Amino acid sequence: MVATTLEPGLKHAHFRTAGLPAMLLLPQLLILLLFFFIPSIRALMQAFLLADPFGATVHFVWFDNFTALFASESYRNSIWVTIWFTLAQNVVTIVVALVLAFATDRVVRFQSAYKGVILLPYAIAPVIAGVIWAFLFNPAVGPIAFCIKSFGIAWDPNLNGWDAMLLVVLAASWKHICYDYIFLVAGLLAVPKSLMEAAAVDGAGPVKRFFQIALPLLGPTLFFLTTMNFVYGFFETFAIIDAVTRGGPAGATNILVYKVYQDGFINLDLGSSAAQSVLLMTFALLLTLLQFKYVERKVNYSI
């Protein structure tokens, strides 16, 4: 029964029945079929169709939905908004997480208490984080908005697009720093002590060692975190946008995933929404491929 030739990902000792594995796979594949494959294929089909608002007639329109998208001012605006939003969020998250991880690596006392508190936002739903930040920066009642105004700076995220963008970037980063932080702490812990000691003997101080030894070794982790931050910024910040700005004012925070929702469920433009979904899917797949490249790299460079 034990076979000697090995397929990839198959245990050396394995069973050779046919019916049982099919039964075991059935629930997973059935759910994937209903809620993953069919919806994805539907999105692909709809992206090439044009239906009138009542769904009475449907035409095949080739790439019209896509050309209409790229011609539309609001979609191009949404692309730029998404780029700015994800980049800013990425930079803020990684820099703060790196500083905190470096500090955590150096301290001995209270280390686990610090970690425990810094990890807390992971448990908080994005929409709740959004509600709290919307309150803090609310121009009428928010305590932080009050502080900003007391410096004589005008502040109103309901009217000023840049204020709104700053607010969603802060809220999104606040919620996500903990994620990058925990991976960087784990990464720093894996840096070989011998390397650090050798560098210290050569006279490199702690900060220099961090930049010249730890940071390059953290390269793969940073790469992984950057892709994960993009995934987060692109897809999971929907709730923050919906709670804080609803894409406004005047589309200043209308990121792509929020626009899919708006066009699909509020404006009921299914063809356009599906075309946007397809573009987002393509982008998600690109990120996935990048991810796998990273996994490969991690294996090669593992210490």
Add this chain to the structure above:
Amino acid sequence: MVERSPILTTICHLLLIGGIVLVCMPLYFAFIAGSLTMEQVQQVPMPWLPGGHFIENLATAWSKVDFGQLLVNSFIVAIGITVGKVAISLLSAFAITYFRFRFRILAFWLIFMSLMLPVEVRIVPTYEAVANAALPIQWLIDLLNLQGLWEWISGDRIEISLEWNMLNTYQGLILPLIASASATFLFRQFFLTVPDELLEAARLDGASAMRFFWTILLPLSRSNIIALSIILFLYGWNQYLWPLLFTTDKDMATAVIGVKHLIPRSDTEPAWNVAMSGALLAMLPPVVVVLVMQRWFVRGLVDSSK
């Protein structure tokens, strides 16, 4: 630590305290706002110390959006997602690592493809799938023209229209969120590290495949299951987009959606105190889980992104 450097250590402590302030400050203000009356919360500047109306505001929030029911819904959905995903993932990971059958590689790739294509990008079509899960069967009927076939055979004309509406149901909230393979891969990776000798020994003792799964593989996976369950519980509890779309019936919404309904808009009274107390209530269960099971949580987080 390589060398002692008291100044740097002090700076590090200060940085970490800064980080803690950054995390806690919004929560602290939320708590203060949640403990004030509506008049107090609108004072400029807002008081910096908590008032005594927290329970009162909580009661208002509770009755305003029926939090009792919403919390129950959140628990059912979060636990449903956790148990469902762990169960189907364990079974399918077992199938693709421990069995050799003809379509093994195909099954592997089908599951693999669903990895990392987030639910958010196929919002509209998934909504359709949930609004009528029988739709694929309907297409099949239309495609094969079964109606015409029946008419041709029997001479009767029938109209087949199937409907299986899952809006406002627990399965509608749970099933689409189980449809991803991340957990399957976690278990697959783990099963590949289990020593082959275990199966060989079990086989010598005459154990069947399922018996090996139940008595050996499952107990070995215990710590992986716990770590992953925490992550999935948080994921399920904090879902927003799906419950928002799938639940038109207010009694079927989740606690997180309840908080959204409490946010004051420009045309409503600015009851931020009630909104903040509700927000703190809805975040309590996942926060407790993370605090109590921190070690497992960190492990689950790192494992599930491998």
